Amino acid sequence: MSNAPQPRQSLPSDEIDLFELFGAVWKQKKLVLGCTLLAGLLGVGYAYLAPRVYQVSSVLRPAAINELDALNRSEVYKLPPADALTKVAAQLDSYETRLGFFRANPALFEAFQQPGRSLEQSFEAFNNDAVRLSLPDPKNPDALNNYIRLEMQYPSGADGVAILNGFVAYAIAQQRNQVGADLKVIVNNRLNELKGKIDAARANYETGKESKIARLLEADKVKRAQLQDELGALRLQMKTQRTSRLAELDEAIAIARSIGIKHPTTPSAMGAEASPGGGQVMRTEVTNQAIPLYFMGTQALEAERAALARRTNDDFSNTRIAEIGKELRMLDANREVEVLKSRKSEDMFLQDVEPLWAEQARLRSLNIDMSALKLVTVDRQAQEPSSPIKPKKALVIAVSLVVGLMLGVLMALIWHFVQVRRQTVPTSTLDERRLPPR
CATH class of the missing domain: 1.10.287.210 (Helix Hairpins)
Incomplete structure (x- = not known):
């Protein structure tokens, strides 16, 4: 019996040949290019057809000391500029204030109202997703950090500038009215207290x-x-x-x-x-x-x-x-x-x-009319944005091209491995049949 080795088809190795993969991908370059172009076209379509979202912002800073001097010199109501800014921030963040402005200006929020949703549900969507308030860091006492930033995102068709500026003015007016009401109550309480003391003195x-x-x-x-x-x-x-x-x-x-x-x-x-005798006797x-x-x-x-x-x-x-x-x-x-x-x-x-x-x-001579009180300084009002923030066309197109390229490469590799599998399985089965029995 001859012991000469029989020729045998070599089994595939577990090692990955990068050059072989690159060659396989290059052979399927049309497929890769097609996937890339298709994904790019989809990205371009989304970038130009997706609803546009714009963003506006407004910045508030503390008012000057002289703006609040008359109120603080009344010795009735103390309100430093930093506290006034904090009160306005609380008013801006107040759910009740936002809902009040939403209800008071329904024409401005028509773009936020969706069919099948109530007014409150539309407001919830606007309140949760559209408005974001940035407060100063309490751990950083730096004066440059003492500001409020209010940002709002809105869809195309809505007047975001009017909404944000109007909301800021509405919140400041609400807080001004609150300060006026507090001052009026405090003054009336003081007057009632003084009247009680005078009445007590009068009764005494x-x-x-x-x-x-x-x-x-x-x-x-x-x-x-x-x-x-x-x-x-x-x-x-x-x-x-x-x-x-x-x-x-x-x-x-x-x-x-x-x-x-x-x-x-x-x-x-x-x-x-009674005695006899004459003569004068003294x-x-x-x-x-x-x-x-x-x-x-x-x-x-x-x-x-x-x-x-x-x-x-x-x-x-x-x-x-x-x-x-x-x-x-x-x-x-x-x-x-x-x-x-x-x-x-x-x-x-x-x-x-x-x-x-x-x-x-x-x-009684105090001026409790707070209509002209300046609580904060509007450092920057909302301005009409030059471009939308969503969708970002260049980024969307770039991502779509990258995703298309990766998808094309993946499909090319899958096609390559399928072809390799088809070629190796029949050959290995034939070799096994030709081996002599032991």
């Missing part, structure tokens, strides 16, 4: 005045009662004294009659009349005892008793009664009470209310 004054009048009238009443009591006591005292004097006079008259004294005399004079009487009343004689004593018996009022005999009458007459009218009751402008007598009045006048 009224209470104090009524209390003072009551104290004055009560003091007059007490004084009048005391004087009347004193007057009654004095009159009773003088009446008792007059009765005692009458009894004393009766006793003295009886004594004078019994000893025969008719005219006023003295003990020494009575002794001289006597001087010195005594430390009061001469008894009956020495006045019956004539004088009876005259005094008659006068006292005829007396009906003893007031003239005591000067204190006249003084009491004067004091009672003065108590008939309390001039201080009359002056207190006759006050017309009682607010002038309130205590510690001058600062409250001054603050009240200042608050």
Whole structure:
């Protein structure tokens, strides 16, 4: 038996021959070129027929300090420029503000409304996809970073410039109205607070005045009662004294009659009349005892008793009664009470209310009309774009050409491997049949 090796077809190797692949692709260059041209034509068609999308933007920066100086100097509402910008940013980002502007300007949003969708659904699509707000980085305090950028994408046929500029103006106006409403509420609350304090001071004054009048009238009443009591006591005292004097006079008259004294005399004079002898004698009487009343004689004593018996009022005999009458007459009218009751402008007598009045006048003179308040500065308004941002024609065509080329190469390679497979499988099967059995 011969051991000579039989000729055999070599099996395909697992290694990839790049030159062979390149050659296979080159053989199918028409297919590759056709796929590339077809994809390029599709890309060109899409680039020129796809709906165009435009983009506009607006930039807001903090207002100048002097724009908010009047508001901040009111000492009622503090709003630094950075805070004003933050408030406007919150207003721009507010769902309610955007929906309000959408509803207030339906003509501007006709391009966003799609058939079969409600107004709210169209707004949701616009709010989620069309508008994008860029806020300043809070970690970067640089003044150059303190700005708001608002971008909006819109389809062809919509007036994006009018929409964005109108929305910015609408949001600023809404925030301005909010600041005006807040200022008005704060001023009214302060005025109500000051009014409450003034009313409390007025109530305290009224209470104090009524209390003072009551104290004055009560003091007059007490004084009048005391004087009347004193007057009654004095009159009773003088009446008792007059009765005692009458009894004393009766006793003295009886004594004078019994000893025969008719005219006023003295003990020494009575002794001289009883002594005999003539001659003129001058006597001087010195005594430390009061001469008894009956020495006045019956004539004088009876005259005094008659006068006292005829007396009906003893007031003239005591000067204190006249003084009491004067004091009672003065108590008939309390001039201080009359002056207190006759006050017309009682607010002038309130205590510690001058600062409250001054603050009240200042608050009332504040200008709470915020229609001219400039919260932010529109650094850049939206301008009509020169070209759409979608579709990007050059990029679309380039990508389509690349995709077409890759697709053509892939198809060429697939065709090459299919041909190789067809050629190798039958040959290998025939070789196996020719091998001798072992």
